Amino acid sequence: MSPQRPARQAMQRLVDFYDPATKGKDVGGRTLDQILGWRDTRLESQHDYIQILFPLPEGSIFNEWAPVIDEETFLYLRQDNNSHNFQPSMRRVLTRMLTFYGFDITWEEDNTEGASGSKRYAVAVTAKPGAEDDCFPRWVRRRDHNHLRISRILRSLRVLGLADEARAFFAALVWVFDTYGRISDDSMMFWRRAVELPLHVAPDGTEVDWLGEYEEKNKEEKN
Template sequence: MSSSTSQSASPTNKIISFYDPQISAPDHADRTLDSILNWPDPRLEQSHNYIQVLFPLPEGSPYNSQAPIVTEEVFHAFRERSELRSQLNKSFERICRFYGFEATTGEVKEEERAVKLTLAQDHEDAFQNWFCSFDHNHLRLTRILRSLRVLGLEAEAAALWTMLQRVCAEKPGVVSKKSRMFWRRAAERELHVPPDVDEVTEETGEGWLREWVGRQAGAQEQKVENRAEKEGSGKGKDATL
């Protein structure tokens, strides 16, 4: 096995085995998912190398060289296996509590489910960690939004983005425009485009993810065309009655 193949396989195994409830493998720092989720808020604030493990991305981290990378295999594993998404949902609910939100989510096996965020009773204390002009937690929130979408928890990402917009609208001017721009990009851009890219080209993002986005767009267009043809033929039939 070549060194390049070995390097690409390592992060793949780390992400899946870390989130697989039947394996519960530790991360590079010998921490399991459950152990991290049981940390108190002060430790979640002070530690800086766990967020990349809980919410991995297809892009590398400039702050953690050991951060696992989402490959095509990991991408499809999370979208095909509800137990992986259920575990990721635990990370989402825990990090929401850290930021002062309470999450109510449905079964991740359902394609369409309700995900709702509300302000926690102690949200004002939690807001001291991040509700300001700029903070390292703003970078974390950008990562979380993108990671949730990449790994199949689009509803959770949308709910978090909605809550962030609500909080910022209630007290405008607190969070910087730059941070809000990155949150919007992470929540709304096409999935293959990272939020830190200013000029988007045909080569932007991982090739396998660009291809997946293209296939999804093509399938959606075909679905719309099929629906239009069906409605058109139905109208024609009605007109001949």
């Protein structure tokens, strides 16, 4: 039986926000299309959108209205994306933010199948031509508020079932880190934790109990 639509109003709003048919609005009255249409300067200067574009199962100290994913919503959003078009919308969001940071992303269908016969894709994230002069200066530095955003993006992708995209983005970040030598070791440490720690553990060490139980259940089923 497929997971039911989330019961909490905040989670229903999140689902509707990502639904291309519903075109729901966030608490600020903005649709997904509106935010994705913002210029880079607005994406840089405004700080209350990243939490809804990339929701987490942990709260945000920067935005009290940030959606906090519960188990019901987690299961609903990770089911077959044909039922609600969430993952295609998430890929649109990721593509826009990667463009903001100076990257291109590509998906190439491979010859294997995922769970329940779903298609699988090889994902690659590469630097855009001219990014060194255009996009990288806004965040390729020792410390920057975008580093926190990137940690959120990486973790959110994994939580929402886009682990391949998270790994591809992280690989591109490692390349930038090694190539330019401007980003702090601390930022790279948090990015690595966002990709490599067990899913129930956030980069800062916060643990989500229900997510840990989900992981344990999955291990038992695989064994």
